[in-house]
Structures are given as structure tokens and as C-alpha cells.
Amino acid sequence: MSDKTRRKDSRRSTRPPIPDVRRRSGAHPKVIVAPEAVEGELSRAIAHDLTDLLSVVAACAERAARETDRASEVGADLADIQDAVARGMKLVERLVRGRPASKVIRTPIDVAVRISDFLPILRRLAGPGVRVEHARGPGETITQVDPTDLDRVLAHLVVNARDSMDDGGIVMIRTSRRAHAPPGTRDSTPVFVRITVTDTGRGMDAPTLARAFDPYFTTKRDVRGAGRGLPTVRQIVEDAGGRVWITSAPGGGTEVNVELPPAPIKPSERPPPPRRS
Numbered sequence: 001m002s003d004k005t006r007r008k009d010s011r012r013s014t015r016p017p018i019p020d021v022r023r024r025s026g027a028h029p030k031v032i033v034a035p036e037a038v039e040g041e042l043s044r045a046i047a048h049d050l051t052d053l054l055s056v057v058a059a060c061a062e063r064a065a066r067e068t069d070r071a072s073e074v075g076a077d078l079a080d081i082q083d084a085v086a087r088g089m090k091l092v093e094r095l096v097r098g099r100p101a102s103k104v105i106r107t108p109i110d111v112a113v114r115i116s117d118f119l120p121i122l123r124r125l126a127g128p129g130v131r132v133e134h135a136r137g138p139g140e141t142i143t144q145v146d147p148t149d150l151d152r153v154l155a156h157l158v159v160n161a162r163d164s165m166d167d168g169g170i171v172m173i174r175t176s177r178r179a180h181a182p183p184g185t186r187d188s189t190p191v192f193v194r195i196t197v198t199d200t201g202r203g204m205d206a207p208t209l210a211r212a213f214d215p216y217f218t219t220k221r222d223v224r225g226a227g228r229g230l231p232t233v234r235q236i237v238e239d240a241g242g243r244v245w246i247t248s249a250p251g252g253g254t255e256v257n258v259e260l261p262p263a264p265i266k267p268s269e270r271p272p273p274p275r276r277s
Contacts, residue, residue: 050092058085080120087121090148106144106240108263111193112136112175114150122158122173129168132158139177143193144263149236156229157197157256164201164254172198178259192242192259204248212246233258 065078115122115134123132154173161171174196204212211217215231230246233256237244242260 050088054085054088054092058082058089061085076120080124084121084124087148087151091152106146108142108144109147109150110140110142111145111150111195111260112141114147115154115173115175115195118151118154122154125155125158126162126171130162130165130171131169132171132173134173134175137174137176140262141175141177141193142263143240143260145240145260146236149240153195153233153236153258154197156233157258160229160256161197161199161201161254164199164203166202169200172196174198177262191262193262195258195260196255197258198253198255200253203250203252203254204246205250209246209248 061078061081065075065082068075068078070076070079112134116136119132119134126132158171158173174194176194176196177191178194179191213230213234215228234244237258237260240260242258244256244258246254246256248254
């Protein structure tokens with residue numbers, strides 16, 4: 001057995017069984033269990049404070065943008081700030097309304113394009129010393145998901161990767177189209193859109209990995225760790241008919257795979273092509 005094979009075998013995984021999306025009923029179990037009444041009131045209180053803060057940021061960014069060359073580096077940074085504020089306002093609106101599952105608006109999205117557009121904000125979230133890259137694989141990567149939910153998934157995964165790398169490192173996001181045959185089925189093989197996020201961090205041992213999706217469980221060493229990131233990711237992904245799993249080993253980094261069913265769309269409904277920078 002080669003060293004490469006031994007390393008691969010030593011990595012533990014939380015990989016779930018492949019869902020049969022053809023028989024999906026549309027109802028998915030919630031992962032996060034919390035006292036909803038208390039949590040709802042807290043969310044609304046925080047949301048109102050965030051609205052005030054974001055309004056100040058938006059006004060300052062707009063005023064600065066009017067006095068700045070949009071083609072300059074500072075102009076581009078201000079545009080990213082305005083985009084981030086708009087995304088933040090949408091999240092706040094969800095909190096105020098309690099974000100009922102029935103109100104989630106899923107639209108056909110090319111996840112590779114969405115990630116490319118969101119990359120500047122993800123790089124700012126990662127901060128200095130962490131390089132965030134995106135590699136697009138072969139195949140169409142259009143799925144049906146709420147755009148803001150997809151942003152939340154990406155942000156949680158990048159922040160988790162950042163926090164696992166004490167001295168900086170690389171976060172690689174890959175998008176691809178994969179086909180799987182669920183065990184015991186003979187009919188056509190379902191296809192999934194896959195997002196893979198890998199980091200060069202410290203990794204996790206088996207007991208930690210087994211609890212990675214537990215609500216409020218965290219290994220972070222300061223107040224950043226609320227333990228809600230991965231449970232939120234799993235809830236969003238499973239609500240959209242997909243699955244998520246983690247592969248990791250101590251000292252070997254972590255790999256998170258998200259798979260979502262492709263969107264059954266007409267050519268006229270296809271998302272626009274990526275913007276050219």
C-alpha cells in the first residue's frame with residue numbers, strides 16, 4: 001500500500017448516503033433544534049440593530065463612491081462594500097420575518113458564476129494571510145437554490161476554513177458536475193452540482209469530526225465560535241434537496257463537499273454568463 005493510499009485511508013468522513021432526488025417529497029427535516037420563541041425574539045432584536053448599522057455603512061459608502069473614480073481600486077472596494085451591504089440587508093430581512101421555509105425563493109443559479117462574483121467578499125472575510133481561490137470544473141453547474149442561502153453557505157465554509165489555519169494558508173473552492181447511482185437502484189443515474197471547499201488547516205480527529213454538525217459545538221478558541229455555522233450549512237443544503245459531508249484528518253486539512261440537485265430549466269431561463277473582469 002502506498003503512502004498516498006495510507007493518507008487517504010486515515011482521513012475520516014461524515015459522508016451521508018446519496019439521496020434519491022427523483023423521489024424527493026420536498027419536505028426535509030430541520031437540523032437545528034432550538035427554543036424557537038426565545039431565539040426568534042433575539043434574532044429580531046439583533047436584526048433591528050444590524051439594520052441601523054448597515055444603513056450607516058451604506059450611506060457612507062454611497063457618498064464616498066460619488067467622489068471616487070469607479071475604475072480605481074478604491075472604487076472597486078466601495079462597490080464590494082455596497083454589494084455586501086445589500087446582501088446583509090437581505091439577511092436582516094430574513095431575521096425580522098423569522099425566515100419561514102415557505103418564503104425561501106429558489107431560482108436557477110449557476111453556482112460557479114455566483115462564487116466568482118462573491119469571491120472578492122469571501123477574500124475579505126478570509127483576511128490577510130489566507131488565499132481564497134476558485135476553480136471551475138467541467139460540466140454545467142446550474143442548481144435551484146436561494147441566492148442568499150448559497151452566499152451564507154459559502155461564507156460559513158470560508159470562515160471555518162480561515163479559523164482552522166492559525167498561520168494562514170489556502171482555501172480552494174471547486175465547482176463541478178457529478179453523477180451518482182444510489183445504492184439498490186437500476187434506473188437513470190442522478191446528477192448533482194458539487195461545491196468542494198478545502199483548506200490547509202489543522203484538520204480534525206475522529207471524535208471532533210463526528211460532532212462537526214452538532215448545533216453549538218465548536219472547537220474555536222475565542223468568542224468567534226458560536227457553533228452555528230456547519231449546522232446552518234447542512235440545514236440549507238438539505239432543505240434544497242442536497243447533502244453535505246466532511247473529510248478531515250489531524251494535520252491534513254479539511255474538505256467539505258456540498259452536492260445540490262441540478263435545476264430543471266429551459267434554455268430561456270438560464271442564468272446570464274459570468275461578468276468579465
